[in-house]
Amino acid sequence: MGGRSKSQTVGYRYSLGAHLALCHGPVDAIREIRVDDRTAWSIGTGQSSSAGTGVGALASYGTVTGMSATAAAEGDSVAEVLLPGTLAGIRLGQSYDLQLLTDNTIRTVTVQAVSYNAGTGSTTWLVEPAATAFTAQSVAVSDAASVPSLNGGAAGGRIRINKPDLFGGEKREGGIVGDIDVLMGAPSQAQNDYLAANAGADVPGYRGICSLVLRQVFLGLNPYLKPWSVRLTRILKAEDGGQQWYPEKAQIVPEVRIGDAAIYIAMDASGSMSGSRMAAQIAAVSRLVEEIGENALEPNDVQIVTWNSTVSGTILRRDADATAYGELKDWVDALSSSVSGGTDFGVAVSQAGAFFNGSGGKRRILIFVTDGEPSPASTLQTAITTLSGISEVDVFAFNIALSDTSATAQIDNTPVDGVPVVPPGDPDALVASLRAAFGQGPDMNPAHIIRESLTNGDWGLGHTFADIGPSFATAADALFSEGFGLSLLWQRESTIEDFIADVLKHIDAYLYVDRRSGRWEVRLIRADYDPETLPVFDETNVVDWGELGRREAADLVNSVTAKFSDARTDQTGSVSVTDTALVQDLGQVVSATVDYPGIRFESLAVRVAERDLRALSAPILSGEITVSRVGANLDPGDVIVLSNPRRGLEGIVVRIVEIDHGDGRANGVRLKIAEDVFALGETALVGGESGDPGSLILPPKPLTRRWVSEAPYWLLVQELGHAQADALLDEDPGVGAIVAAGERPSADALSAQVWSDSGAGYTLEEAVEFVPTALLVSDVSDDPAESVLTVGSWTGLGDVAIGTLAVIGDELVRIDGVSATALTVGRGCLDTVPLAHPAGTPVICWQQLANASEAGFAAGETVTIKMLPETGFGTLPLAQAPEDTVTLASRAIRPLPPGDLRGNGVSVVNPNVLNLGPVLLTWAHRDRLTQTSSVFDAYDAGDIGPEPGVTYAVEIRWVDPDTDATLEPPATVIDVGAANSVTLNKEDVPILAAPTGTKHFEVRVQARRTTGTMSYEAWQARSIRLFMPDGIKVAEVSAWTEIGADARLTVAETVIFLDRGGAVQLTIAETALWVGFGSGASLSAITAEVWAGFGSDARLTIPDIDIFNEWGGQPHITAATTDFYIEVIP
DSSP, X not given: OOSOOOOOOOOOOEEEEEEEEEEESOOSEEEEEXXXXXXXXXXXXXXXXXXXXXXXXXXXXXXXXXEEEEOOOXXXXXXXXXXXXXXXXOBTTOEEEEEETTTTEEEEEEEEEEEEETTTTEEEEEEESTTOOEEEEEEEEEEOSSOOOTTTTTTXXXXXXXXXXXXXXXXXXXXXXXXXXXXXXXXXXXXXXXXHHHHOTTOOOOTTEEEEEEEEEEEESOSSOOOEEEEEEOSSBOTTSSXXXXXXXXXXXXXXXXXXXXXEEEEEOSGGGTTXXXXXXXXXXXXXXXXXXXXXXXXXXXXXXXXXXSEEEEEEESSOOHHHHHHHHHHHHTOOSOOOOOBOHHHHTTTHHXXXXXXXXXXXXEEEXXXXXXBSTHHHHHHHHHHHTSTTEEXXXXXXXXXXXXXXXXXXXOTTSOOOEEOTTOHHHHHHXXXXXXXXXXXXXXXXXXXXXXXXXXXXXXXXXXXBOTHHHHHHHHHHHHTOOBOOOOOTTSOHHHHHHHHHHHHTEEEEEOTTTOOEEEEEOSSOOOGGGSOEEOTTTEEEOXXXXXXXXXXXXXXXXXXXXXXXXXXXEEEEEEEHHHHHHHTSOOEEEEXXXXXXXXXXXXXXXXXXXXXXXXXXXXXXXXXXXXGTTOOTXXXXXXXXXXXXXXXXXXXXXXXXXXXXXXXXXXXEEEEOGGGSOOOOEEEEEEOOOOSSSOSOOOOSSEEEEEOOHHHHHHHHOHHHHHHHHHHOTXXXXXXXXXXXXXXXXXEEXXXXXXXXXXXXXXXXXXXXXXXXXXXXXXXXXXXXXXXEEEESGGGOBTTOEEEEXXXXXXXXXXXXXXXXXXXXXXXXXXXXXXXXXXXXOOTTTOEEOOSOBOTTOEEEEEEXXXXXXXXXXXXXXXXXXXXXXXXXXXXXXXXXXXXXXXXXXXXXXXXXXXXXXXXXXXXXXXXXXSSOOOTTOOOOOOOTTOEEEEEEEEBOTTTXXXXXSOSEEEEEETOSEEEEOGGGSOGGGSOTTOOEEEEEEXXXXXXXXXXXXXXXXXXXXXXXXXXXXXXXXXXTTTTOTTOOOOOSSOOOOOSSXXXXXXXXXXXXXXXXXXXXXXXXXXXXXXGXXXXXXXXXXXXXXXXXXXXXXXXXXXXXXXXXXXOOOO
């Protein structure tokens, strides 16, 4: 006590500069960075869009006077923008154009954090780029007027990770924050400036190596480095950085799986598309729509537009079901392949804004297909301007036969796939390219993988392109048509030959060198032959029948489980197929498990499992035979027919597994053969069930952070409009609605169903989206001036918008500033007042995504609410959801509470103030009917209104000395009328009515309004807690605990008066206390415990202590000057 405490180190923050080499380069794109198996950064996540943006709404936030910017200090990565007041609607991670009105130049910044200083009334943004700087001036603020790239840095450059709570935030192990340079490994890759500055000027450019450079990235509060992993794609980049061989067949996405998306497809119907190009586009889009419908995880919104110089046709379906997808497909199929007109890029996207605005929080995807350049050229800028007004939309552009992608590249904001150039008249190639706009990214054609492994001079076998035979193109076409793509990682622990063998195992193929040409050839094992045309080998050309045999029944397998890398979960998945007939024959299930780590899609895994089961469940013929030189031209994988009735071989179709041409001294050619499974006929297979889906898509989890309440009047007006809301309340003033909101309980949660039960059983209300949430790190008082709150454990931080409402407990607050660790708020908004909140209380940022139920609940009705999150695996069962109960209290019709309650001019009142003299109570008017805009007034704002008919009353309530609870009903009520001030005196407090031992009472200013025969008070009201006038009401003990535990009384000529009708001198013979009066007054105590708090002796004197200074500054007490009353109970 009394000294300055020493500073203590309670922990360390760890940052790291590092160069992480990933793999051989160049690569196409970095798709995801994971740290300790948590996603720190990923591309194209398609987060929900903000309200109020869209075409034409290149949203303007107005002109700010006195805005200035200061560039980042050395070592920092963000600049500071300072502005007076606040600016509503600003969101973290979003880009804004700042037009400096002194010279009309524009600075584009991305906001990383927002803080508000209530003392200075100013807001600070932390922004990128770090060099942003300008002097104080008027600045017009609007959304950035360029098509934003959601995937910036994915194709090289710099990315920023901003996940401070990835490992639990400051309360646990911190997170990841900082800038990372992505080096793709191109042949011309230049030296990295950070590496050069820290490792010396001689540092190489690391060409041919894909790597990450961490520029002093914050890694958390744990000194141990967590494991990092990176998902990347290498398909379209060749070894020299140029284009991959046969690029139109290199990428494979076998199916479209997407839900909760808004998909806008702009089909070019200009004159140059007429004929085969248009026909191929129609076929591709028709198949795409069909696949989306078949595999939709959740309802999607779809709009298809055909365009040339104008919009020539369109169809739109929202929350499409099977019928809607059928209508979409029929509409596309009915399009004519004969088209005409120009190529107006602006027209193509002209309806996108309205479409996306009507899609709520769905992921936004725009498909743009064309075969021409914009005509006129100015329409390119029109399209860019339109798209720049649509927040968070993934734009995928595709060129048909047009190699010049310079125009479409300005529209495309997904650099991971570039702008694919699709061959004309090829619907398969086009639909495959369109599929790449969805899901987890494409797989690579296995024919391309094998070819790359054979020819790569860095890590492959180093063969020349001339060593590759024509069968590779044939195989690539077949695998592309099958949708058979693979994603594999080769590491040097195994040989490249083993890697190639693994690919061949996946696709069931043979790789060999053709004896005639000397080139590598690949042969797929498929049912691609006509048995009638196959060469026959019989006794005339078989030299030696060798040993041929069939698999024994005991060796047959009747169930196969295939393990694969599930793209949905990023974990190992499994599917099983079973030959039911063989199970019955064998009397048991005989299973085998096969591993195919390169397969990422369940449907492909099922096909491969069925293929293997056919081979393992049949007693196929196998062995070796030797044939004459007529078999010299056969190759591995070829199919022949064996015929030898004497051996029981009647037209058996076999495939050549290996060939031995001998040493030249013998004429025989030895063939290793196996009966071909495609000649065995169909097998009855069942199954295809997925195994454990892994840890990323799980059964739905209950919501922990949630808010359920009766809806305020403001929300009814937003939902119904002023006129309808007022009409509803005029008809039934007590009617109410329910509002519910909550956090996203897991990454795979899609939305939440809201179920209500008012006594007759649960019924389904409208579903709600998940909202951003956080937790209070420290306690918060009810002081309106406490506006900067320490928070952590965010969910959905990037969706928090400045100027919107959040709720903490039962208090509504306005968000003025936000960062990962702090929230600046305006306290006590709408019909709430500042309240105290303990640490750990959820902060629910509900305004943008919550909605009210139908206003159909009556006052006094108790409603139970359950929120059921939905994932790809289903909906949380009703019985497992936690309950929240709300009792309706006519909240919407009640007047707003008075604001800014003060005692003698201060919000936090000295509890002893009434003993110092009269107290002037003041407050500010509020008006429920006019405070319905999206600009919210905090509790400490000045007068608004008041609402017609509102009056005020000052209510005094006792505080229970044992429980500290406020007692009902009020001890007294002072009507004030429509005034917004009143003077409170000690005489206004009915002291004699207080319960024994009362220490405090509360003063509450209540707003009231009468509607018809009903009188309504505000839903909440703020109170001021004060000490009882002149001390505690005493009965036997604890007389002076409020005055001081060791106080001593000097009683000299003191007269104690009881309020019994006048100035009556007190003489008490019946009591346990006897007080003598006179100059030598003394106290005789029968029960010594009465004065234990004042000293061990019965004589109480205060020679030096002015114990009553707070009651007038007199060292001696007299009834005439202090009005000090003690009720003595006989």
